[in-house]
Amino acid sequence: MKSPTRSEVMRHLDLVGQLQPAYHQPAQAPYPDEIDHEHFRALLRSPHDIGGEADISIRWEEKQEEQWEANTFATCECLAWRGVWSAEERRRRQNSDVGQTQYLGLPYYGRWLLTAARIMVDKQYVTLTELNNKFEEVRKRYEQSPSR
Amino acid sequence: MSKAHHDRTHHAKKATGIGDPQCFKGEGGKPKFKAGDTVRIRDMADFFYTRCQTYTRGAVGTVTLAVYESPAAEDEAWDNTDKPEWFYSVKFRQKDLWPDYPSAFPNDTVETEFSERWLEKA
Numbered sequence: 001m002k003s004p005t006r007s008e009v010m011r012h013l014d015l016v017g018q019l020q021p022a023y024h025q026p027a028q029a030p031y032p033d034e035i036d037h038e039h040f041r042a043l044l045r046s047p048h049d050i051g052g053e054a055d056i057s058i059r060w061e062e063k064q065e066e067q068w069e070a071n072t073f074a075t076c077e078c079l080a081w082r083g084v085w086s087a088e089e090r091r092r093r094q095n096s097d098v099g100q101t102q103y104l105g106l107p108y109y110g111r112w113l114l115t116a117a118r119i120m121v122d123k124q125y126v127t128l129t130e131l132n133n134k135f136e137e138v139r140k141r142y143e144q145s146p147s148r
Numbered sequence: 149m150s151k152a153h154h155d156r157t158h159h160a161k162k163a164t165g166i167g168d169p170q171c172f173k174g175e176g177g178k179p180k181f182k183a184g185d186t187v188r189i190r191d192m193a194d195f196f197y198t199r200c201q202t203y204t205r206g207a208v209g210t211v212t213l214a215v216y217e218s219p220a221a222e223d224e225a226w227d228n229t230d231k232p233e234w235f236y237s238v239k240f241r242q243k244d245l246w247p248d249y250p251s252a253f254p255n256d257t258v259e260t261e262f263s264e265r266w267l268e269k270a
Contacts, residue, residue, distance in 0.1 A: 044195070045202065052203040052246075083156030085227070092197045092225035 047103035048095035176217030
Protein backbone atom coordinates (compact mmCIF):
# COMPACT_ATOMS: atom_id res chain seq x y z
CA MET A 1 0.00 0.00 0.00
CA LYS A 2 3.02 2.30 -0.05
CA SER A 3 2.68 5.21 -2.49
CA PRO A 4 3.32 8.95 -2.49
CA THR A 5 -0.41 9.50 -1.94
CA ARG A 6 -0.55 7.06 1.01
CA SER A 7 2.44 8.69 2.74
CA GLU A 8 0.90 12.11 2.16
CA VAL A 9 -2.36 10.90 3.72
CA MET A 10 -0.49 9.56 6.77
CA ARG A 11 1.43 12.84 7.21
CA HIS A 12 -1.91 14.69 6.88
CA LEU A 13 -3.50 12.60 9.66
CA ASP A 14 -0.53 13.30 11.97
CA LEU A 15 -0.69 17.04 11.34
CA VAL A 16 -4.47 17.26 11.83
CA GLY A 17 -4.03 15.62 15.24
CA GLN A 18 -1.52 18.28 16.22
CA LEU A 19 -3.79 21.13 15.07
CA GLN A 20 -6.75 20.27 17.27
CA PRO A 21 -7.54 23.09 19.71
CA ALA A 22 -5.84 22.42 23.03
CA TYR A 23 -8.58 21.60 25.54
CA HIS A 24 -6.68 20.32 28.49
CA GLN A 25 -9.19 17.71 29.55
CA PRO A 26 -10.08 14.40 27.95
CA ALA A 27 -12.53 15.69 25.35
CA GLN A 28 -12.98 13.20 22.55
CA ALA A 29 -16.37 11.58 21.95
CA PRO A 30 -17.86 12.27 25.40
CA TYR A 31 -20.91 10.45 26.74
CA PRO A 32 -23.92 12.78 27.20
CA ASP A 33 -23.65 12.82 31.01
CA GLU A 34 -20.07 14.10 30.75
CA ILE A 35 -21.23 17.42 29.27
CA ASP A 36 -22.68 19.87 31.81
CA HIS A 37 -24.03 23.35 30.98
CA GLU A 38 -20.65 25.04 31.44
CA HIS A 39 -18.95 22.60 29.09
CA PHE A 40 -21.72 22.96 26.55
CA ARG A 41 -21.35 26.76 26.57
CA ALA A 42 -17.58 26.50 26.25
CA LEU A 43 -17.88 24.07 23.32
CA LEU A 44 -20.34 26.32 21.47
CA ARG A 45 -18.29 29.49 21.98
CA SER A 46 -17.76 31.16 18.63
CA PRO A 47 -14.06 31.21 17.66
CA HIS A 48 -14.08 34.93 16.84
CA ASP A 49 -15.19 35.99 20.33
CA ILE A 50 -11.69 35.84 21.78
CA GLY A 51 -11.93 38.72 24.28
CA GLY A 52 -10.81 37.58 27.71
CA GLU A 53 -9.24 34.29 26.64
CA ALA A 54 -5.80 33.69 28.08
CA ASP A 55 -3.17 33.77 25.34
CA ILE A 56 0.38 34.75 24.52
CA SER A 57 1.28 37.67 22.28
CA ILE A 58 1.58 36.96 18.56
CA ARG A 59 4.26 38.08 16.12
CA TRP A 60 3.20 41.07 14.00
CA GLU A 61 4.89 42.05 10.77
CA GLU A 62 4.07 44.80 8.28
CA LYS A 63 3.48 43.29 4.85
CA GLN A 64 2.39 44.33 1.39
CA GLU A 65 -1.00 43.15 0.19
CA GLU A 66 -0.47 40.20 -2.15
CA GLN A 67 -2.21 39.93 -5.52
CA TRP A 68 -4.32 36.91 -4.51
CA GLU A 69 -5.48 38.80 -1.42
CA ALA A 70 -6.67 41.76 -3.50
CA ASN A 71 -8.37 39.35 -5.94
CA THR A 72 -10.08 37.58 -3.05
CA PHE A 73 -11.36 40.85 -1.60
CA ALA A 74 -12.70 41.97 -4.99
CA THR A 75 -14.38 38.59 -5.56
CA CYS A 76 -16.10 38.75 -2.17
CA GLU A 77 -17.29 42.32 -2.81
CA CYS A 78 -18.71 41.27 -6.19
CA LEU A 79 -20.60 38.45 -4.48
CA ALA A 80 -22.11 41.10 -2.18
CA TRP A 81 -23.02 43.44 -5.04
CA ARG A 82 -24.79 40.54 -6.79
CA GLY A 83 -26.72 39.78 -3.61
CA VAL A 84 -25.13 36.40 -2.93
CA TRP A 85 -24.35 37.44 0.65
CA SER A 86 -24.41 40.45 2.93
CA ALA A 87 -21.33 41.57 4.86
CA GLU A 88 -22.79 40.04 8.01
CA GLU A 89 -23.40 36.68 6.38
CA ARG A 90 -19.84 36.73 5.06
CA ARG A 91 -18.49 37.50 8.56
CA ARG A 92 -20.63 34.79 10.12
CA ARG A 93 -19.24 32.27 7.69
CA GLN A 94 -15.59 33.30 7.75
CA ASN A 95 -15.29 34.14 11.47
CA SER A 96 -17.62 31.69 13.13
CA ASP A 97 -18.77 28.84 10.89
CA VAL A 98 -15.17 27.90 10.02
CA GLY A 99 -14.58 26.61 13.56
CA GLN A 100 -11.69 27.33 15.90
CA THR A 101 -9.00 25.30 14.16
CA GLN A 102 -9.49 27.05 10.82
CA TYR A 103 -10.19 30.45 12.41
CA LEU A 104 -6.83 30.39 14.18
CA GLY A 105 -4.93 28.34 11.63
CA LEU A 106 -5.64 30.02 8.28
CA PRO A 107 -4.27 33.38 7.10
CA TYR A 108 -6.84 36.17 7.17
CA TYR A 109 -7.62 36.20 3.43
CA GLY A 110 -7.40 32.41 3.36
CA ARG A 111 -10.62 32.42 5.40
CA TRP A 112 -12.20 34.89 2.95
CA LEU A 113 -11.32 32.73 -0.04
CA LEU A 114 -12.41 29.44 1.52
CA THR A 115 -15.71 31.04 2.56
CA ALA A 116 -16.33 32.49 -0.93
CA ALA A 117 -16.02 28.97 -2.34
CA ARG A 118 -18.25 27.58 0.41
CA ILE A 119 -21.14 29.99 -0.18
CA MET A 120 -21.13 29.26 -3.91
CA VAL A 121 -21.63 25.60 -3.06
CA ASP A 122 -24.10 26.19 -0.19
CA LYS A 123 -26.34 28.37 -2.34
CA GLN A 124 -25.96 26.05 -5.33
CA TYR A 125 -24.31 28.48 -7.76
CA VAL A 126 -21.78 25.70 -8.36
CA THR A 127 -21.87 22.07 -7.29
CA LEU A 128 -19.17 20.66 -5.05
CA THR A 129 -18.34 18.25 -7.89
CA GLU A 130 -17.72 21.21 -10.23
CA LEU A 131 -15.52 22.90 -7.61
CA ASN A 132 -13.46 19.76 -7.03
CA ASN A 133 -13.09 19.15 -10.78
CA LYS A 134 -11.93 22.73 -11.28
CA PHE A 135 -9.42 22.33 -8.45
CA GLU A 136 -8.00 19.17 -10.06
CA GLU A 137 -7.78 20.93 -13.43
CA VAL A 138 -5.87 23.86 -11.93
CA ARG A 139 -3.61 21.57 -9.91
CA LYS A 140 -2.68 19.64 -13.07
CA ARG A 141 -1.94 22.90 -14.92
CA TYR A 142 0.18 24.08 -11.99
CA GLU A 143 2.17 20.85 -11.78
CA GLN A 144 2.91 21.01 -15.51
CA SER A 145 3.83 24.70 -15.58
CA PRO A 146 7.54 25.13 -16.43
CA SER A 147 8.01 28.04 -13.99
CA ARG A 148 7.53 25.72 -11.00
CA MET B 149 -33.99 28.58 2.19
CA SER B 150 -32.43 32.02 2.53
CA LYS B 151 -34.23 35.01 1.11
CA ALA B 152 -31.29 35.70 -1.21
CA HIS B 153 -32.05 32.45 -3.00
CA HIS B 154 -35.42 33.61 -4.30
CA ASP B 155 -34.68 37.34 -4.44
CA ARG B 156 -31.00 37.93 -4.06
CA THR B 157 -31.34 41.58 -5.04
CA HIS B 158 -33.68 42.49 -2.17
CA HIS B 159 -30.94 44.23 -0.20
CA ALA B 160 -29.56 46.08 -3.22
CA LYS B 161 -33.05 47.31 -4.10
CA LYS B 162 -33.45 48.73 -0.63
CA ALA B 163 -29.98 50.17 -0.07
CA THR B 164 -28.90 51.46 -3.50
CA GLY B 165 -28.54 55.23 -3.47
CA ILE B 166 -29.34 55.38 0.24
CA GLY B 167 -26.71 53.29 1.98
CA ASP B 168 -26.76 50.74 4.77
CA PRO B 169 -27.75 51.18 7.62
CA GLN B 170 -29.45 54.42 6.44
CA CYS B 171 -31.94 52.33 4.44
CA PHE B 172 -33.37 50.95 7.70
CA LYS B 173 -34.04 54.38 9.20
CA GLY B 174 -37.42 54.57 10.88
CA GLU B 175 -37.88 50.78 11.05
CA GLY B 176 -36.50 50.18 14.55
CA GLY B 177 -39.43 51.64 16.46
CA LYS B 178 -39.07 53.98 19.40
CA PRO B 179 -35.59 53.65 20.95
CA LYS B 180 -35.78 52.12 24.45
CA PHE B 181 -32.61 53.83 25.65
CA LYS B 182 -30.92 57.21 25.29
CA ALA B 183 -27.49 58.68 25.89
CA GLY B 184 -26.64 58.68 29.59
CA ASP B 185 -28.79 55.63 30.48
CA THR B 186 -27.17 52.95 32.61
CA VAL B 187 -27.63 49.51 31.07
CA ARG B 188 -26.71 45.91 31.83
CA ILE B 189 -25.80 43.48 29.05
CA ARG B 190 -28.15 40.50 29.05
CA ASP B 191 -26.78 36.98 29.09
CA MET B 192 -29.09 35.42 26.52
CA ALA B 193 -28.82 32.34 24.32
CA ASP B 194 -26.38 32.94 21.48
CA PHE B 195 -26.54 29.87 19.25
CA PHE B 196 -24.46 29.86 16.06
CA TYR B 197 -23.71 33.59 15.75
CA THR B 198 -23.73 36.86 17.63
CA ARG B 199 -21.68 40.07 17.81
CA CYS B 200 -22.39 40.45 21.54
CA GLN B 201 -19.05 39.72 23.17
CA THR B 202 -19.30 37.22 26.01
CA TYR B 203 -16.96 39.32 28.17
CA THR B 204 -19.62 42.05 28.40
CA ARG B 205 -22.45 39.80 29.63
CA GLY B 206 -23.82 40.94 32.96
CA ALA B 207 -21.61 44.04 33.00
CA VAL B 208 -23.05 47.52 33.54
CA GLY B 209 -22.17 50.41 31.24
CA THR B 210 -23.44 53.77 30.03
CA VAL B 211 -25.16 54.44 26.72
CA THR B 212 -23.25 57.15 24.83
CA LEU B 213 -25.42 57.21 21.70
CA ALA B 214 -28.33 55.55 19.92
CA VAL B 215 -26.30 55.03 16.75
CA TYR B 216 -28.52 53.66 13.96
CA GLU B 217 -31.23 51.15 13.12
CA SER B 218 -30.29 47.87 11.46
CA PRO B 219 -31.22 44.20 11.51
CA ALA B 220 -29.47 42.54 14.46
CA ALA B 221 -26.40 40.51 13.53
CA GLU B 222 -28.28 37.32 14.47
CA ASP B 223 -30.82 38.02 11.70
CA GLU B 224 -28.65 39.76 9.14
CA ALA B 225 -26.12 36.92 9.17
CA TRP B 226 -28.80 34.75 7.51
CA ASP B 227 -29.91 37.57 5.19
CA ASN B 228 -33.04 38.38 7.16
CA THR B 229 -33.72 42.13 7.23
CA ASP B 230 -37.38 42.03 8.36
CA LYS B 231 -37.00 43.40 11.90
CA PRO B 232 -34.44 46.19 12.25
CA GLU B 233 -33.71 47.38 15.78
CA TRP B 234 -31.81 50.22 17.41
CA PHE B 235 -28.09 49.88 18.00
CA TYR B 236 -26.42 51.61 20.94
CA SER B 237 -22.85 52.52 21.73
CA VAL B 238 -22.12 51.55 25.34
CA LYS B 239 -19.11 52.60 27.39
CA PHE B 240 -17.72 50.40 30.20
CA ARG B 241 -15.07 51.05 32.80
CA GLN B 242 -12.30 48.51 32.15
CA LYS B 243 -12.32 47.78 35.88
CA ASP B 244 -15.96 46.64 35.54
CA LEU B 245 -15.07 44.14 32.80
CA TRP B 246 -11.81 42.68 34.05
CA PRO B 247 -11.47 41.87 37.76
CA ASP B 248 -7.67 42.01 37.59
CA TYR B 249 -7.45 45.31 35.69
CA PRO B 250 -4.71 47.41 37.35
CA SER B 251 -6.09 49.99 39.81
CA ALA B 252 -3.42 52.40 38.53
CA PHE B 253 -5.72 53.14 35.55
CA PRO B 254 -9.18 53.76 37.03
CA ASN B 255 -10.29 55.99 34.13
CA ASP B 256 -9.70 53.49 31.32
CA THR B 257 -12.83 52.64 29.35
CA VAL B 258 -13.88 50.51 26.40
CA GLU B 259 -16.81 51.39 24.13
CA THR B 260 -18.64 48.95 21.87
CA GLU B 261 -21.99 48.52 20.07
CA PHE B 262 -25.01 46.39 20.93
CA SER B 263 -28.36 45.82 19.30
CA GLU B 264 -31.28 46.66 21.57
CA ARG B 265 -32.19 43.08 22.50
CA TRP B 266 -28.93 42.73 24.44
CA LEU B 267 -29.60 45.65 26.81
CA GLU B 268 -31.71 46.04 29.94
CA LYS B 269 -32.12 48.98 32.31
CA ALA B 270 -29.63 48.70 35.20
